[in-house]
Amino acid sequence: MKRTPHLLAIQSHVVFGHAGNGAAVFPMQRVGVNVWPLNTVQFSNHTQYGQWTGEVLAPAQIPALVEGIAAIGELGNCDAVLSGYLGSAEQGRAILSGVARIKAANPKAIYLCDPVMGHPEKGCIVPAEVSSFLLEEAVAVADVLCPNQLELDSFCDRRPTSLEDCVVMARSLLARGPKAVLVKHLVYPGRGADDFEMLLVTAQGSWHLRRPLLAFPRQPVGVGDLTSGLFLARLLLGDSWLAAFEFAAAAVHEVLLETQACASYELELVRAQDRIVHPRVRFEAQLLGY
Ligand SMILES: Nc1ncnc2c1ncn2[C@@H]1O[C@H](COP(=O)(O)OP(=O)(O)O)[C@@H](O)[C@H]1O
Numbered sequence: 001m002k003r004t005p006h007l008l009a010i011q012s013h014v015v016f017g018h019a020g021n022g023a024a025v026f027p028m029q030r031v032g033v034n035v036w037p038l039n040t041v042q043f044s045n046h047t048q049y050g051q052w053t054g055e056v057l058a059p060a061q062i063p064a065l066v067e068g069i070a071a072i073g074e075l076g077n078c079d080a081v082l083s084g085y086l087g088s089a090e091q092g093r094a095i096l097s098g099v100a101r102i103k104a105a106n107p108k109a110i111y112l113c114d115p116v117m118g119h120p121e122k123g124c125i126v127p128a129e130v131s132s133f134l135l136e137e138a139v140a141v142a143d144v145l146c147p148n149q150l151e152l153d154s155f156c157d158r159r160p161t162s163l164e165d166c167v168v169m170a171r172s173l174l175a176r177g178p179k180a181v182l183v184k185h186l187v188y189p190g191r192g193a194d195d196f197e198m199l200l201v202t203a204q205g206s207w208h209l210r211r212p213l214l215a216f217p218r219q220p221v222g223v224g225d226l227t228s229g230l231f232l233a234r235l236l237l238g239d240s241w242l243a244a245f246e247f248a249a250a251a252v253h254e255v256l257l258e259t260q261a262c263a264s265y266e267l268e269l270v271r272a273q274d275r276i277v278h279p280r281v282r283f284e285a286q287l288l289g290y
């Protein structure tokens, strides 16, 4: 029997609704991965409500919890680390030390970094020091990087002029360490008005994927966290980069369709659980010639 992969997921927890681990853990479990959730913050709700209670958890918890898992002899069973929303740069550094420790115990383990930098206009609030940490330190350690367009722009310190330019920008990150860059949402001049576009860039090539752009009265939150979580889960289950990319796009689209049908602001992950595992839609990514 094939072994079930194990994944350490280090990101935010919200008590109400879905963002960070609250958006990613259940779907990753549902597709068949053992998840070890480690929370960076515990907030009442995601920050795009404009108000929340709760706190950033002490950075010392991260090495202490990793040490606890090492002490029971389980650290070598960790196949991947995922990091997302961070409450402080110090937490970020603790994650990089944890990644080094896990890779020493299991050299095949991979680190996927979703560089959540915040989006003040949208109300996604992240401390500024976290962005500097992601730009300067995390990128060099990550095996896989999953930025949105704003985050890709921050890494490259400029905006793209075209789709080809988005590829150039994503590819430039490969030179800084990651083996794959998944851009979860492309924004560039001249893009299709009815499409939601994504990009996958590896040393083997660049793939572009379009899915329908859905209308929402308020943009749902946690979509990025869900995307990177499902992408990593499917990689661990043995998918190729391309198959995991296409799967994540389809499963996330299913969740958004369910969310739209329920006129819900929060992602309808529980209602969509079967559709996550068996998406009815399929989006084929196109290999780009540049
Ligand atoms: N198919 C879709 N139609 C409409 N909006 C979408 C679709 N998929 C994702 N979104 C929205 O697009 C936005 C993507 O946000 P962005 O800041 O680029 O990435 P992230 O989700 O990591 O924050 C989110 O607000 C999400 O709700």
Ligand SMILES: Cc1ncc(COP(=O)(O)O)c(C=O)c1O
Residues within 6 Å of the ligand: 012, 013, 014, 019, 020, 043, 045, 046, 047, 048, 085, 116, 123, 124, 125, 220, 221, 222, 223, 224, 225, 226
């Ligand atoms: C607590 C928390 N975690 C994570 C996120 C990231 O969500 P997304 O997947 O939309 O990037 C947000 C965004 O506001 C948030 O408030």
Ligand SMILES: [Mg+2]
Residues within 6 Å of the ligand: 116, 148, 224, 225
């Ligand atoms: Mg995000």
